[in-house]
Amino acid sequence: xxxxxxxxxxxxxxxxxxxxxxxxxxxxxxxxxxxxxxxxxxxxxxxxxxxxxxxxxxxxxxxxxxxxxxxxxxxxxxxxxxxxxxxxxxxxxxxxxxxxxxxxxxxxxxxxxxxxxxxxxxxxxxxxxxxxxxxxxxxxxxxxxxxxxxxxxxxxxxxxxxxxxxxxxxxxxxxxxxxxxxxxxxxxxxxxxxxxxxxxxxxxxxxxxxxxxxxxxxxxxxxxxxxxxxxxxxxxxxxxxxxxxxxxxxxxxxxxxxxxxxxxxxxxxx
Amino acid sequence: xxxxxxxxxxxxxxxxxxxxxxxxxxxxxxxxxxxxxxxxxxxxxxxxxxxxxxxxxxxxxxxxxxxxxxxxxxxxxxxxxxxxxxxxxxxxxxxxxxxxxxxxxxxxxxxxxxxxxxxxxxxxxxxxxxxxxxxxxxxxxxxxxxxxxxxxxxxxxxxxxxxxxxxxxxxxxxxxxxxxxxxxxxxxxxxxxxxxxxxxxxxxxxxxxxxxxxxxxxxxxxxxxxxxxxxxxxxxxxxxxxxxxxxxxxxxxxxxxxxxxxxxxxxxxx
Numbered sequence: 133x134x135x136x137x138x139x140x141x142x143x144x145x146x147x148x149x150x151x152x153x154x155x156x157x158x159x160x161x162x163x164x165x166x167x168x169x170x171x172x173x174x175x176x177x178x179x180x181x182x183x184x185x186x187x188x189x190x191x192x193x194x195x196x197x198x199x200x201x202x203x204x205x206x207x208x209x210x211x212x213x214x215x216x217x218x219x220x221x222x223x224x225x226x227x228x229x230x231x232x233x234x235x236x237x238x239x240x241x242x243x244x245x246x247x248x249x250x251x252x253x254x255x256x257x258x259x260x261x262x263x264x265x266x267x268x269x270x271x272x273x274x275x276x277x278x279x280x281x282x283x284x285x286x287x288x289x290x291x292x293x294x295x296x297x298x299x300x301x302x303x304x305x306x307x308x309x310x311x312x313x314x315x316x317x318x319x320x321x322x323x324x325x326x327x328x329x330x331x332x333x334x335x336x337x338x339x340x341x342x343x344x345x346x347x348x349x350x351x352x353x354x355x356x357x358x359x360x361x362x363x364x365x366x367x368x369x370x371x372x373x374x375x376x377x378x379x380x381x382x383x384x385x386x387x388x389x390x391x392x393x394x395x396x397x398x399x400x401x402x
Numbered sequence: 403x404x405x406x407x408x409x410x411x412x413x414x415x416x417x418x419x420x421x422x423x424x425x426x427x428x429x430x431x432x433x434x435x436x437x438x439x440x441x442x443x444x445x446x447x448x449x450x451x452x453x454x455x456x457x458x459x460x461x462x463x464x465x466x467x468x469x470x471x472x473x474x475x476x477x478x479x480x481x482x483x484x485x486x487x488x489x490x491x492x493x494x495x496x497x498x499x500x501x502x503x504x505x506x507x508x509x510x511x512x513x514x515x516x517x518x519x520x521x522x523x524x525x526x527x528x529x530x531x532x533x534x535x536x537x538x539x540x541x542x543x544x545x546x547x548x549x550x551x552x553x554x555x556x557x558x559x560x561x562x563x564x565x566x567x568x569x570x571x572x573x574x575x576x577x578x579x580x581x582x583x584x585x586x587x588x589x590x591x592x593x594x595x596x597x598x599x600x601x602x603x604x605x606x607x608x609x610x611x612x613x614x615x616x617x618x619x620x621x622x623x624x625x626x627x628x629x630x631x632x633x634x635x636x637x638x639x640x641x642x643x644x645x646x647x648x649x650x651x652x653x654x655x656x657x658x659x660x661x662x663x664x665x666x667x668x669x670x671x672x
Contacts, residue, residue, distance in 0.1 A: 190467045190624075196490045197460045197597075206491070220466045221476065224492055276625075297625055314629045326625030327467075331598060336631050345644075348634035352644055354460075355546075355567055355596030357635030358628035359584045361606050364618035365627030374615075374622055 177204035177341055179239040180265060182281070183226055184210060184258070186248030189218040191275045191330050195241060198334035201350050202342055209233045211257055219245060230261040238341065240269040244276025244296060244327070246385050253284035253392040262287060271340065273322040275330040280389065282323070283308055284396035292318040296326035297367055298379065298386060302393045328365075331356060447474035447611055449509040450535060452551070453496055454480060454528070456518030459488040461545045461600050465511060468604035471620050472612055479503045481527055489515060500531040508611065510539040514546025514566060514597070516655050523554035523662040532557060541610065543592040545600040550659065552593070553578055554666035562588040566596035567637055568649065568656060572663045598635075601626060 179199050181192060192208075199206055210216055210226035217223055240262065242252075252258045262285035266272045274282050279295040282288050283306030293308040294300055294316045304310045315324045315333050322340070324333035335356070338347035364370040379386065449469050451462060462478075469476055480486055480496035487493055510532065522528045532555035536542045544552050549565040552558050553576030563578040564570055564586045574580045585594045585603050592610075594603035605626070608617035634640040649656065 188467070190463050193460050193463045193490055193492075196492075197458070200490055208492075220463055220470055222463075222466075222478075222492070222494055314627065315631070325627075326623070328601060328624045328626040328628065332629050332631060339631065344632065348632050348640060348644060349648065351630065351632055351634040352637070352640040352648055353596070354598045355635060356598040356630055357584065357595075357639065358598065358630065359602050360621065360626055360628065361585070361602060361609065362614065362618050362621055364621040365625060367622070369627065370618060370622040374618060378619065378622055 177202060177239070178234055178237045179204045179206045179241065180209050180228075180233050180237045180269075181206060181241040182210070182243070182252075182258070182262070182278075183208045183216050183224050184245075184248050184252050185216045186251070187216065187218055187224075187243045187245035188276060188327055189220040189222055189224070190327055191243035191245065191278065192218075192224070194328075194330035195243075195275065195334040195337070197354070198331075198338055198350055199239070201353065202338060202346065204238075204341075207233055207237075209261070211255075230257060233261070233265065235265070236268050237265060238270045239337065240265045240272050242274040242278035242281050243330075244274070244278040244280075246277045246296070246299065246382075246389060249277040249280050250385070250388050250392045252281045253396050259285040259396075269320070271320050271322055271337065273324075273333070273337065275324045275333055276326045277389075279303060279308075279323040280306070280393065282321075284392070284399075288321060288323075291321040292316050293321060293323040294325055295323065298326075298382065299389050300325075302389060305393050305397050447472060447509070448504055448507045449474045449476045449511065450479050450498075450503050450507045450539075451476060451511045452480070452513065452522075452528070452532070452548075453478045453486050453494050454515075454518050454522050455486045456521070457486065457488055457494075457513045457515035458546060458597055459490040459492055459494070460597055461513035461515065461548065462488075462494070464598075464600035465513075465545065465604040465607070467624070468601075468608055468620055469509070471623065472608060472616065474508075474611075477503055477507075479531070481525075500527060503531070503535065505535070506538050507535060508540045509607065510535045510542050512544040512548030512551050513600075514544070514548045514550075516547045516566070516569065516652075516659055519547040519550050520655070520658050520662045522551045523666050529555040529666075539590070541590050541592055541607065543594075543603070543607065545594045545603055546596045547659075549573060549578075549593040550576070550663065552591075554662070554669075558591060558593075561591040562586050563591060563593040564595055565593065568596075568652065569659050570595075572659060575663050575667050 207228040208226045209228045212229050213226050215223035215225045266287040272287055276296045279293050283303050289307035292311045293303050294311045314329050315336050335347050367375045477498040478496045479498050482499050483496050485493035485495045536557040542557055546566045549563050553573050559577035562581045563573050564581045584599050585606050605617050637645045
């Protein structure tokens with residue numbers, strides 16, 4: 133318990149230190165981007181969450197839960213209003229088509245789900261939507277492979293960013309500076325690792341959008357005191373045999389992701 | 403990193419030690435229940451997940467994600483097939499009405515969401531469904547305030563169990579032995595704390611239903627290496643001021659939960 137609390141205190145200091153750093157200084161080697169510096173806005177938070185076929189529902193729902201508690205006005209946005217399929221078998225009906233989403237949002241969010249992300253990376257309407265909203269949003273964010281879609285839209289160029297561990301390195305081909313932290317804040321880009329990183333991500337966003345007090349209240353409401361019963365949540369912890377097994381099972385979709393990345397890189401405008 | 407890994411190793415030993423203990427011995431002061439001892443079954447895992455109005459979607463989706471990866475046959479079960487409302491604004495359409503759910507399931511699961519749990523605690527059809535399936539299921543399980551519904555149906559009597567921290571003590575009025583662990587395994591009852599405990603819960607279930615190797619693979623796929631940016635996930639960590647604030651905001655629904663508990667206790671059959 134004592135040691136556990138110690139770990140959390142260090143995490144707190146690290147994460148909030150990183151946030152403070154990110155908001156006050158450009159990333160090493162980067163020029164400051166005054167146009168994308170977050171500005172507080174009055175009124176209800178406006179959040180646009182992209183939804184797409186074959187997304188991972190948990191990627192969406194963890195941040196959605198936190199944003200809901202914050203009282204945000206949330207749009208689930210897609211090309212059209214048809215329900216999108218998810219890994220969990222629960223379809224999600226968009227609340228807005230791209231054209232109906234406000235031009236200015238506090239947060240633009242993209243969930244992951246590799247098969248779906250690959251399709252989104254090649255969809256010009258999706259990429260145009262992300263580029264347009266991303267240029268004006270206070271925060272441009274993702275969980276899991278959602279960052280590949282952000283990268284394909286060109287909005288991570290020159291930013292530190294992360295993704296699910298098994299595709300993280302592809303971000304480098306899209307002009308991002310690959311980072312391995314669980315939640316990466318670089319100016320107004322906030323990207324997170326695979327699936328369950330969405331909870332840590334959402335609490336970091338709650339600090340940025342509201343306050344540390346609000347984020348602490350949400351953490352208590354959601355009883356977020358994680359205690360994994362096993363220790364295999366990272367490639368290092370899981371060990372090379374398990375990592376190889378996952379990479380082998382996922383080889384076809386990982387190859388497709390690499391190919392989609394190279395096609396996105398070759399597209400004019402990125 | 404070293405200290406963090408140490409914490410996880412202790413969690414692993416504790417959780418799996420608890421599981422092993424629970425499967426091999428009755429809880430202290432309890433008689434063994436041979437009729438409810440888990441028996442492995444051949445074929446696809448059959449899982450029935452109760453869904454109900456005002457449930458917390460995240461309570462459902464974290465375990466659902468893990469059960470899906472395990473290749474389980476999952477039914478989302480409700481009184482009828484009308485979509486149920488959730489906290490996150492995404493409705494969930496049941497895949498089966500109570501009458502159409504198999505009589506024998508490997509896992510009966512109940513999510514939480516206090517306002518919805520209170521209604522479910524007073525609904526005789528819901529309670530009859532839980533009592534009937536719960537008497538035959540290999541595992542009878544819940545996340546968050548779902549355990550209040552299990553308790554109201556009489557299936558936690560004499561079992562160690564837990565719930566969201568702010569209603570946990572009510573389980574005692576329903577004949578359960580209140581426990582404060584994040585995931586509590588007592589013979590074939592597996593209950594968990596509030597909302598985000600569903601991920602830890604689901605990995606414990608994956609060990610029980612499949613194997614530790616399978617659970618580790620799932621943990622790696624979901625990149626479950628939690629790093630809360632703040633330390634307020636339990637009442638003790640959050641401190642008395644924040645706890646009082648939450649209890650004050652939630653006073654009406656907490657009073658309703660206490661009242662529903664007393665009504666359930668007074669019902670013949672419990």
